[in-house]
Amino acid sequence: MADSLSELIALYGGTFDPVHYGHIKSVIAMAKAAQLKQVIVLPNNVPPHRPQPDASSEQRKAMVQLAVAGNPLFTVDCRELERDTPSWTVATLETFRHEYGPEQPLAFIIGQDSLLTLHKWYQHEKILSLCHLLVCRRPGYPLTLPEPGRQQWLEDNLVTEASLLHQSPCGSIFLADTPEYAISATEIRTRLANNSPCNDLLPDSVLDYIRREHLYQS
Numbered sequence: 001m002a003d004s005l006s007e008l009i010a011l012y013g014g015t016f017d018p019v020h021y022g023h024i025k026s027v028i029a030m031a032k033a034a035q036l037k038q039v040i041v042l043p044n045n046v047p048p049h050r051p052q053p054d055a056s057s058e059q060r061k062a063m064v065q066l067a068v069a070g071n072p073l074f075t076v077d078c079r080e081l082e083r084d085t086p087s088w089t090v091a092t093l094e095t096f097r098h099e100y101g102p103e104q105p106l107a108f109i110i111g112q113d114s115l116l117t118l119h120k121w122y123q124h125e126k127i128l129s130l131c132h133l134l135v136c137r138r139p140g141y142p143l144t145l146p147e148p149g150r151q152q153w154l155e156d157n158l159v160t161e162a163s164l165l166h167q168s169p170c171g172s173i174f175l176a177d178t179p180e181y182a183i184s185a186t187e188i189r190t191r192l193a194n195n196s197p198c199n200d201l202l203p204d205s206v207l208d209y210i211r212r213e214h215l216y217q218s
């Protein structure tokens, strides 16, 4: 078992095809709001519930590594890349829970769009028994859930005090007032295919990598 009990460990999973400032800046803002000392970034291998990525798993991992290089908040964990089955988040969370034990505060960071579709995730009813959910703002998506039952579930589990996240292993949802970044990987892929500029949407190191690897060309 790892020995960092009581320091909230936050995980950030994604397809990252490619990683962009909407990911990195939102998570840095979340780290401030939720008093996080570390965020473990998890590029997925076989993203569930979406078309498969253009870039390979190795390329998406390399881009994530470039994007977080030099920032001590982040580490990159490749456990999802080692499984060929769909990268179900519950399965990944179970491996962290096993590693860190039942008392360790764990959190999974998502954007507002993911909160809206969380009820379709594999074994979604287990998620809050494994971790807290930290939700970053994302423009264009409502902060309330469409069905009354799901909205009630959200309200029943909401905490507004970040310190509470550090005092229990799992079970709470934290909606942070993070800045909104109108950036998506889809838009970046389209812009690159059209030879439109992408500066300010993602780090230069990632853009250089994309050019070197001839990714996202039409």
Ligand SMILES: Nc1ncnc2c1ncn2[C@@H]1O[C@H](COP(=O)(O)OP(=O)(O)OP(=O)(O)O)[C@@H](O)[C@H]1O
Residues within 6 Å of the ligand: 013, 014, 015, 016, 017, 021, 022, 023, 026, 109, 110, 111, 112, 113, 114, 136, 137, 138, 139, 181, 182, 183, 184, 185, 186, 187
């Ligand atoms: N601009 C953003 N602001 C806040 N959260 C974001 C933003 N973009 C992505 N996220 C969140 O980051 C996680 C990983 O997202 P993902 O890698 O699918 O990026 P994406 O830009 O949504 O990709 P795509 O356009 O290919 O669907 C998800 O939880 C998503 O909600």
Ligand SMILES: O=C(O)c1ccc[n+]([C@@H]2O[C@H](COP(=O)([O-])O)[C@@H](O)[C@H]2O)c1
Residues within 6 Å of the ligand: 012, 013, 014, 015, 016, 042, 044, 047, 048, 049, 050, 087, 088, 089, 090, 114, 120, 121, 122
């Ligand atoms: O477990 C699931 O069913 C599930 C369904 C959709 C998304 N996820 C995870 O949520 C994270 C964000 O997903 P995405 O598709 O927005 O990159 C990423 O880690 C995915 O593996 C997980």
